[in-house]
Amino acid sequence: MPDPHTIPSTVSMLNAMTGGLFLLTAFSLVAIRQVQTCLRVYIFQSVLLALSALLLGCQYASVHLLVVAAITLAIKSLLIPWLLRRTVSHEIYARREILQVLNIPASLLIAVAIAIFAYFVATPLLSAAGGTFERINLPIGMAGLFLGAYTITVRREAVPQLIGILAMENGAFFAGISIAPGLPLIAELAAAFDVLIIALVMGLLTRKIHERVGTTAVGDMTALREE
Amino acid sequence: MVSKIVFNVIQVLVVMAFAPLVKGVLSRLKENVQSKRGPSVFQPYRDIWKLFHKDEVISEQSSWIFRFTPYIVFVTPIFVALLIPVLTGYPLFFAFMGDMLGGGFILALGGFFATLAAIDTGNPYGAMGASRTRMVGFLAEPVFMIVFFTVSFIAGSTIPYIVHKHWVTPLANFFEPAHVLLMIAFLMLILAEAGRIPVDNPSGHFELAMVDESKGLEYSGRGAALMKWGGSMKFFILCCIFLNVVVTPWGLAAGEGLGEVLLSIPLVLLKILALVVVLVIIESSLAKLRLFRITEFLGAAFATAVAAMITRLLMI
Numbered sequence: 001m002p003d004p005h006t007i008p009s010t011v012s013m014l015n016a017m018t019g020g021l022f023l024l025t026a027f028s029l030v031a032i033r034q035v036q037t038c039l040r041v042y043i044f045q046s047v048l049l050a051l052s053a054l055l056l057g058c059q060y061a062s063v064h065l066l067v068v069a070a071i072t073l074a075i076k077s078l079l080i081p082w083l084l085r086r087t088v089s090h091e092i093y094a095r096r097e098i099l100q101v102l103n104i105p106a107s108l109l110i111a112v113a114i115a116i117f118a119y120f121v122a123t124p125l126l127s128a129a130g131g132t133f134e135r136i137n138l139p140i141g142m143a144g145l146f147l148g149a150y151t152i153t154v155r156r157e158a159v160p161q162l163i164g165i166l167a168m169e170n171g172a173f174f175a176g177i178s179i180a181p182g183l184p185l186i187a188e189l190a191a192a193f194d195v196l197i198i199a200l201v202m203g204l205l206t207r208k209i210h211e212r213v214g215t216t217a218v219g220d221m222t223a224l225r226e227e
Numbered sequence: 228m229v230s231k232i233v234f235n236v237i238q239v240l241v242v243m244a245f246a247p248l249v250k251g252v253l254s255r256l257k258e259n260v261q262s263k264r265g266p267s268v269f270q271p272y273r274d275i276w277k278l279f280h281k282d283e284v285i286s287e288q289s290s291w292i293f294r295f296t297p298y299i300v301f302v303t304p305i306f307v308a309l310l311i312p313v314l315t316g317y318p319l320f321f322a323f324m325g326d327m328l329g330g331g332f333i334l335a336l337g338g339f340f341a342t343l344a345a346i347d348t349g350n351p352y353g354a355m356g357a358s359r360t361r362m363v364g365f366l367a368e369p370v371f372m373i374v375f376f377t378v379s380f381i382a383g384s385t386i387p388y389i390v391h392k393h394w395v396t397p398l399a400n401f402f403e404p405a406h407v408l409l410m411i412a413f414l415m416l417i418l419a420e421a422g423r424i425p426v427d428n429p430s431g432h433f434e435l436a437m438v439d440e441s442k443g444l445e446y447s448g449r450g451a452a453l454m455k456w457g458g459s460m461k462f463f464i465l466c467c468i469f470l471n472v473v474v475t476p477w478g479l480a481a482g483e484g485l486g487e488v489l490l491s492i493p494l495v496l497l498k499i500l501a502l503v504v505v506l507v508i509i510e511s512s513l514a515k516l517r518l519f520r521i522t523e524f525l526g527a528a529f530a531t532a533v534a535a536m537i538t539r540l541l542m543i
Contacts, residue, residue: 010399013399013404016542017402019404019538020404020408020534020535020538021407021408023534023537023538024408024411024530024534027531027534031523031526031527031530104522104523105526108523108529109526112530115534115537116533116537119540119541135541136538136542139537140538140541143537
């Protein structure tokens with residue numbers, strides 16, 4: 001255990017700031033009503049993830065983490081949004097209000113509880129291995145993971161659920177880059193799997209949309225929907 | 228000792244003198260952004276001056292609360308101005324009379340009386356506005372609490388003079404994640420508390436949609452002037468708390484000399500101008516929220532404040 005009263009270095013401070021903003025984006029994914037804003041928040045979250053990987057890479061002088069940062073930036077903040085905007089543009093641009101199971105203040109409160117829960121889950125793990133970076137990245141990454149899972153449960157639309165899955169993945173990555181900076185193979189494999197998961201998710205999504213459109217026309221869907 | 232009392236009085240005078248100007252600049256800039264010319268920045272002074280010279284009409288049905296309220300609304304921001312750093316970076320005579328929670332309670336007292344007075348006259352719009360303001364108020368209260376607790380937890384004190392020093396000693400503290408998140412949460416609180424646009428439209432004149440403004444509808448003459456002036460002072464005070472305590476202590480007088488304290492007046496006004504520009508951008512780019520969406524707005528502020536607390540716990 002490092003001495004808790006040492007003054008944190010600039011890099012760890014910046015990393016902590018990224019972590020705080022990461023947590024904030026995870027919260028906003030639960031609370032935001034518009035699909036397009038959700039997507040923008042997701043892009044921002046991915047940029048933060050890349051930034052954290054960059055900072056960690058600088059700190060540990062690890063090229064692999066820098067590669068992870070570059071892959072994250074390229075795929076998650078550019079390629080996935082582009083793909084989503086291309087394939088499900090109607091869902092993204094036309095849906096202003098996302099249906100939620102719970103109302104937003106209630107789900108925000110639950111999200112806060114989940115974040116605190118993640119903190120308590122992560123604390124025993126930190127006592128095993130807890131540097132300055134793990135202390136930030138592990139609990140916040142876990143909170144991101146749980147909040148993403150929660151987003152999937154609460155949302156009723158396909159695209160926000162998809163964004164929830166991607167946010168879960170972001171959270172897992174955020175925790176992962178701090179725990180395993182010395183295992184570059186795993187990190188790189190994770191980045192490669194990233195693409196695989198994305199492809200899988202995209203396939204699922206298009207199938208789901210196809211399923212919907214196959215049964216009912218999109219125009220009729222709005223008319224038949226019970227409000 | 229004497230100089231500290233004098234400086235404290237100067238703080239109060241600055242708040243009284245420049246509060247309407249801030250309102251004037253805000254509404255002028257907002258109109259300019261919408262490519263209109265807008266009223267002069269000195270219009271609030273003229274309004275207040277005019278209202279002081281008008282006759283006051285008070286309903287026979289109203290009680291002493293209605294007559295008493297303008298004075299309370301006018302006086303409470305002055306009391307808070309004694310407690311917080313407006314011009315100087317070091318504690319003044321009254322600094323240790325109350326902490327941030329004390330200041331919050333004093334401001335809440337003014338709001339409480341304004342609510343009572345709005346109900347007192349029996350004007351239906353007054354009661355409606357009052358109940359809405361209370362709704363916003365009690366939704367904002369837990370956020371205030373969490374923000375203040377986190378701030379005092381980080382800085383180790385609830386006295387604003389000690390808190391604001393903490394952010395820049397050393398400078399790295401300024402970039403602490405909890406600090407950044409707290410700034411966001413507090414800005415959202417100011418928007419709610421001052422009745423700015425995502426929560427309330429201060430320039431709207433449609434009674435059914437009013438939240439904050441409708442409380443003063445029944446006042447005329449001197450009462451209305453005091454309510455207006457008190458309201459703008461409250462806004463000025465909130466800006467001062469945000470800028471001088473939560474964001475930065477830069478631009479405040481460090482020395483004991485009178486010249487230095489006077490020099491800090493334009494610097495503080497400059498900082499407030501920067502905040503006003505930010506507010507104008509927010510107000511011009513967002514629409515007013517529907518009444519029941521305000522809970523979501525303040526819920527987001529609450530989540531931000533909690534995120535600040537969690538990151539702070541992780542940093543230790």
